[in-house]
Amino acid sequence: MNHFDINEIRKQFPVLDQQVYGKQLVYFDNAATTQKPLCVIERERDYYLHENCNIHRGVHYLSQMATEAYENARKTVAKFINARQAEEIVFTRGTTESLNLLATSLGQLLVNEGDKVVVSAMEHHSNMVPWQQMLMRTKGELLVIRMDKNGVLDLNHYEELLKQKPKIVSIAHISNTLGTVNPVKKMVAMAHKYGIPVIVDGAQSMAHQVIDVQDLDCDFYVFSGHKMYAPMGIGGLYGKMEWLEKMPPYQFGGEMVDKVSFEKTTFNKVPFKFEAGTPNVGAALGLETAVKFIQSIDRQEVEAYEDELLRYATEQLAGIEGIRFIGEAPKRNGLISFVIDGIHPYDLGTIIDKMGVAVRTGHHCAEPVMTFFGIPGTVRASFAMYNTKEEIDIFVKAVNKAAAMLR
Amino acid sequence: MTIKEIQDSIVEEFSMFDDWMDRYAMLIEMGKECPIIDPQYRNDNYLINGCQSRVWLHAEKKDGKIYFTADSDAVITKGIINLLIKVFSGQTPADILAADMSFLDEIGLKEHLSPTRSNGLLSMVKQMMLYAEVMNG
Ligand SMILES: Cc1ncc(COP(=O)(O)O)c(C=O)c1O
Numbered sequence: 090m091n092h093f094d095i096n097e098i099r100k101q102f103p104v105l106d107q108q109v110y111g112k113q114l115v116y117f118d119n120a121a122t123t124q125k126p127l128c129v130i131e132r133e134r135d136y137y138l139h140e141n142c143n144i145h146r147g148v149h150y151l152s153q154m155a156t157e158a159y160e161n162a163r164k165t166v167a168k169f170i171n172a173r174q175a176e177e178i179v180f181t182r183g184t185t186e187s188l189n190l191l192a193t194s195l196g197q198l199l200v201n202e203g204d205k206v207v208v209s210a211m212e213h214h215s216n217m218v219p220w221q222q223m224l225m226r227t228k229g230e231l232l233v234i235r236m237d238k239n240g241v242l243d244l245n246h247y248e249e250l251l252k253q254k255p256k257i258v259s260i261a262h263i264s265n266t267l268g269t270v271n272p273v274k275k276m277v278a279m280a281h282k283y284g285i286p287v288i289v290d291g292a293q294s295m296a297h298q299v300i301d302v303q304d305l306d307c308d309f310y311v312f313s314g315h316k317m318y319a320p321m322g323i324g325g326l327y328g329k330m331e332w333l334e335k336m337p338p339y340q341f342g343g344e345m346v347d348k349v350s351f352e353k354t355t356f357n358k359v360p361f362k363f364e365a366g367t368p369n370v371g372a373a374l375g376l377e378t379a380v381k382f383i384q385s386i387d388r389q390e391v392e393a394y395e396d397e398l399l400r401y402a403t404e405q406l407a408g409i410e411g412i413r414f415i416g417e418a419p420k421r422n423g424l425i426s427f428v429i430d431g432i433h434p435y436d437l438g439t440i441i442d443k444m445g446v447a448v449r450t451g452h453h454c455a456e457p458v459m460t461f462f463g464i465p466g467t468v469r470a471s472f473a474m475y476n477t478k479e480e481i482d483i484f485v486k487a488v489n490k491a492a493a494m495l496r
Numbered sequence: 497m498t499i500k501e502i503q504d505s506i507v508e509e510f511s512m513f514d515d516w517m518d519r520y521a522m523l524i525e526m527g528k529e530c531p532i533i534d535p536q537y538r539n540d541n542y543l544i545n546g547c548q549s550r551v552w553l554h555a556e557k558k559d560g561k562i563y564f565t566a567d568s569d570a571v572i573t574k575g576i577i578n579l580l581i582k583v584f585s586g587q588t589p590a591d592i593l594a595a596d597m598s599f600l601d602e603i604g605l606k607e608h609l610s611p612t613r614s615n616g617l618l619s620m621v622k623q624m625m626l627y628a629e630v631m632n633g
Contacts, residue, residue: 110516433570435549436524440572443516465549465569494521495571 093390098475101126101382105475112445115480115487120265120424120471121449122315123296125379132378133320136371143367145344159370162377163360169380170310171301172327179333179360180368183324184292185215187311188259190326190339190363191288192219195257195309198336199286202227205255207285209234209242209271210461211264214454216290220259234260236461240267240416247276251283258285263293266453266467267416268399268424270294277307286332292316296473297395297423299388302327314372318473319379323372326363333359340365391474395423398472398481405485409492415467424471426453429488432495434466440491446484499591502583503599510603519604520572527575531585533565544616544623549573551620555627561586562631564624577620584624589632597621 102124107114142151144159167175181187206220210233232250235243258280263270277287286308296317302310313324342365347355356362411430438450451466452459513519537554544551549570555562564581568574584592
């Protein structure tokens with residue numbers, strides 16, 4: 090394992106080394122998607138240069154090699170989050186597909202007419218709309234865990250909701266709008282006392298925190314590769330084997346079947362049962378390489394570095410006149426959301442974009458959160474391990490300059 | 497002034513600046529001068545879809561000409577809609593429908609605004625054209 094060395098890290102991300110509108114790019118939109126290191130790009134390229142083949146079906150050499158590589162990627166991901174076995178990892182397109190899979194399949198298994206599902210007030214639309222739509226069909230009810238004005242979930246309220254015997258709990262590990270790190274381990278234990286399974290949306294945590302699904306004891310953990318230095322189009326769903334075995338398939342087609350006749354079809358075993366059709370093999374290999382990349386650097390040092398970026402950015406921004414942080418939970422990770430009095434986030438985002446600074450503005454696919462805070466959106470700066478304090482200085486200067494223009 | 501004359505004068509005004517900051521400063525100024533929509537029309541019926549910040553647009557016809565008022569919660573967006581209002585307000589529906597919009601490229605608005613914003617710009621133009629179509633004749 091290597092020590093964390095920011096200069097070495099940045100060399101791995103050539104995309105950072107560019108000018109936009111004649112200014113050095115500052116990329117602070119990592120919560121939307123992270124950049125990819127060279128090793129990941131090369132891995133996917135190599136696959137298409139030398140290894141491309143459809144998997145699980147060819148007797149020939151290339152197909153067997155590709156199948157093996159794909160299954161090894163599954164093993165690497167399983168180890169990364171400490172799953173008990175590789176088969177507990179289902180490859181998907183990402184968090185959204187994983188959650189839709191669960192809303193459909195676990196929904197079919199557990200949710201009957203009039204049943205309830207619990208989410209929190211800070212969910213991404215991906216972890217809200219699939220449940221809402223499923224519950225519309227089953228005439229059920231979506232229960233929403235309240236949060237306070239700092240963006241901290243109200244666990245007493247959560248306990249009250251659990252007493253209503255919901256069938257499923259689905260919550261974000263880290264909020265993509267507020268940066269709140271939710272106490273998911275505790276929340277899992279609370280739900281399990283009532284025998285309710287818990288899904289954790291790990292889209293924002295995989296790149297930043299060590300994830301141990303056995304320690305969390307969550308029933309499902311879902312994530313997107315592209316938010317953890319891997320290519321787009323690949324992600325995963327961890328599920329406890331007991332659940333995956335009981336759950337019905339989500340999509341139907343090739344790969345996921347066992348025996349097929351016009352009268353009847355039996356299905357392949359877990360995880361293949363959930364992987365209908367040709368998967369994104371190249372991206373899965375890229376994901377494996379991204380995992381190895383993350384593992385190659387001392388994770389405590391990375392976490393400490395990223396925490397320091399967050400602390401520094403918060404401190405520097407705090408001096409701006411009229412700034413209001415959205416999300417002030419004591420435990421936050423990876424990002425800062427804010428608004429400035431009298432200035433629309435879009436205006437600010439547009440101006441600082443011209444200064445080379447890439448941030449996200451808007452509702453961040455979490456409109457209910459914006460409604461809660463009574464704002465049209467926020468400016469969100471989100472960090473990755475390759476960002477620096479110098480970049481934060483440029484960003485803060487840009488915000489100040491833009492605010493002066495817009496006031 | 498005809499639509500073409502107004503467009504030309506806007507292009508000329510913008511071309512005095514080579515610095516993007518000055519162009520945006522000008523848009524922001526225009527945003528502050530936007531003829532504001534009557535509060536009774538500042539509702540969802542007058543909201544333009546396709547803009548990431550909210551834009552309300554109202555039109556009325558007087559003596560054969562269309563007069564626009566608008567508002568937005570973002571000042572740059574308000575500047576853009578006001579720019580369009582400057583071009584179209586007080587013109588006849590037929591003239592509006594026949595207008596050539598390539599001046600937007602000339603002032604570098606279309607290429608310099610982010611894609612989402614640029615979509616917003618197109619939605620604004622489309623909405624104004626729609627009003628002109630409905631009020632034509
Ligand atoms: C917390 C959270 N959940 C879900 C998603 C959806 O992820 P994807 O678009 O990769 O499916 C995101 C992405 O922004 C997210 O931040």
